[in-house]
Amino acid sequence: MAEGGGRQRRRDSNISLISEGESQNTQGGLHSDREQYDSPEELLNSRVRELSKVILQHIPARADSIKVEARKACREAAEKVRDYAMEMVGIIRMLKHEVKQKDREIAELRSKGNVPVGAQAGQGELKGIVGVPNRGYAAAAARPKQATYAVKVTAKEEGDIRQVQKLLKTSVDPTKAKVSIAAVRNIKSGAVIVECNTKQDAEKLRTAVEASSKLRGRELEKANPRVILGRIDADLTKDRLMRVIARNNGDLVEACGGLEGFDRQVKEKFRIGGKDQDKYVSVVLEVTSEARKAILRGRINLEWQSVYARDFVSLQQCYKCYGYGHKSAGCKERHQVCGKCGETGHEFKQCKKQVASCIVCVRANETRKGPACRIDHDAKAPQCPTMQRIKQNIIQSIDYGQ
Incomplete structure (x- = not known):
């Protein structure tokens, strides 16, 4: 009993010390700690990074008192916690951006005298729009991926090729750089691909990486989107089709900045069908992001018909091995x-x-x-x-x- 009581007293003593530390922190510096950050997500990211540092310092890469497997598992878990916190920060910022966007839409509707029932300023998409449920973290994580902008990070020296992610996390602080990270992944060459939520974030990250003495960063160029026009009159040849679209769709031409802009931003890539007996074909166009928005806005007027365009993503599958990327x-x-x-x-x-x-x-x-x-x-x-x-x-x- 005495031994058990001693253990209980030691546990109570530890709890008391923790509570006292928390109390001192609350009285002495918790509010000032919050005040030095612009947002709660920055505070979250900072605290997780500090905790990760403490864990990694107390669980060194080499220690005879801890088994290799346990030591490795603890260090990996600490790094995962830090990575998950970065993803959380990205999701929070993305949700905030969506709320602001919805607030702007509500303000625009209010200015036109057409406000949705129950909509209130400052509530955005999280409240006020009838029929739209609140979106929590689970819903945000489960929905399809949003478009991201990637930066490829590589090492300047050959000796650092396998240490790129470690060097990146010690050299660049996304919170201080005000960069929203969507994902981080390694590739076989040893480089690291960092996906950012906006193009501006990708540019800021590349600049921060370039400031490092051991890393270099390069923004990865994205391909132009493609759209498909289904059941087009087969008599509309490639050159003729482009002329017909330009002549009968003034809004699209205007969105492209005129005829010259249209010629640069809208090009026929290939056709599906087109045999001698086919009356109709499907035409795949390669367009810019701005031209795509205009094309998807409504019908595309041709000569004796008008059609809707839709996004086209090509995924080639082999019917011998059923792998992707070849026939x-x-x-x-x-x-x-x-x-x-x-x-x-x-x-x-x-x-x-x-x-x-x-x-x-x-x-x-x-x-x-x-x-x-x-x-x-x-x-x-x-x-x-x-x-x-x-x-x-x-x-x-x-x-x-x-």
């Missing part, structure tokens, strides 16, 4: 793979298995670090999680504008 004619796989069960030796239409097993997701799970994705679907299924992830990565590489 079956150029496939290096020696044997035919079944797109339904994932086994070799027969085609999709010949498969007699009752249960599907997506070979694409099976392969992805072999190298996947996070939770395994479901494989109970065929390799051509629209809901395939691996296909959706690759498609999202393609979308991320396209410049859809702010």
Whole structure:
């Protein structure tokens, strides 16, 4: 009993010391600590970084008293906490930006005398818009990825090639630089890709990286978006189609800055269909982000028809191995793979298995670090999680504008 009581007293003593420290901090400097930051998210980021430093200092890279596996796990966990805090800061800033945008929309509607029922200034999208639920962190994390702007960070010296992420996190403080980070990932070359929520953030990050003596940064150029016009009269040849669109869509030409701007910003990339017996074809246009906004705003008037455009994202899949990025004619796989069960030796239409097993997701799970994705679907299924992830990565590489 005495020994148990001693343990209890020691626990109470520790609790008392912690409480006392918190009390002193509250009285002495908590308010001033908050006042030196412009926003709560900056305070959050700063505190997590400080806690991470304390953990990493007390769990050194080498220590005989702690097992290697435990030491490595603790240090990795501390770094993950810091990374998650950076992502939280990015989400908070993104939500704030959306609220401000919605407030501006409400103010514009109010100026025109057309205010949605219940809308109030200062509440934005989080309150006041009928039929729009509040969005918490879980909802923000679950929805599709927003467009980001990437910076590639590399080492200036060969000896630092495998230390880029560590050097980046010790050299650049996103909070002080007022940069909103969406994600950070390593690539095989040793470089680090940092995705920012806005182009301005990407520019500020590149400048901060370039100020380091050991790192260099480069903004990754994004591809132009593509849109598709479905069921176009096949008689409208490439040159003729562009002339017809320019002549019959004055708002689009004006949005491009005139005819010369239209010619630079709207170009036919290729056609789907177009055989001798086809009356209609689908036309894929490569456009700038500004031209895309104007094209998607309404119908595109042609000669004897008008059509709606929609975004077009091309994802090529091989029907021999069911991998992405090449056709079956150029496939290096020696044997035919079944797109339904994932086994070799027969085609999709010949498969007699009752249960599907997506070979694409099976392969992805072999190298996947996070939770395994479901494989109970065929390799051509629209809901395939691996296909959706690759498609999202393609979308991320396209410049859809702010």
